[in-house]
Amino acid sequence: VQLQASGGGLVEAGDSLRLSCVASAILFYNYAFAWFRQAPGKEREFVTYINWNGELTYYSDSVKGRFTVSRDNAKNTVFLQMNNLKPEDTAVYYCSPRDRNYDYTDLRSYTYWGQGTLVTVSS
Secondary structure (H helix, E strand, O other): OEEEEEOEEEEEOOOOEEEEEEEEOOOOHHOEEEEEEEOOOOOEEEEEEEEEOOOOOOOOOOOOOOOOEEEEEEEEEEEEOOOOOOHHOOOOEEEEEEEEOOOOOHHHHHHOOOOOOOEEEEH
């Protein structure tokens, strides 16, 4: 499984970014996906989850109402639309397919990780 995240960058508070994650060597439509993020010196944390057909989504409280996850199964791609970005959103963002049956917020549910994409939000 290969995961290629992109779309990160340096933005100002209040700006928007759209992240993409292309997955290969995987039956994409069979898997739910999640986005996690890891800020410098902190543990990787759950951001959002989307089921196989996009009809079920969950968000962490810190991003609810500002971020929107979606997917295009024809393109093997998961998206993360991030609006009204805040400095505390600064992190490397990772996507991963859920391949184990722990809670969807639990890192143990996810085996495969790409290199992530860095989002930096200045105040």
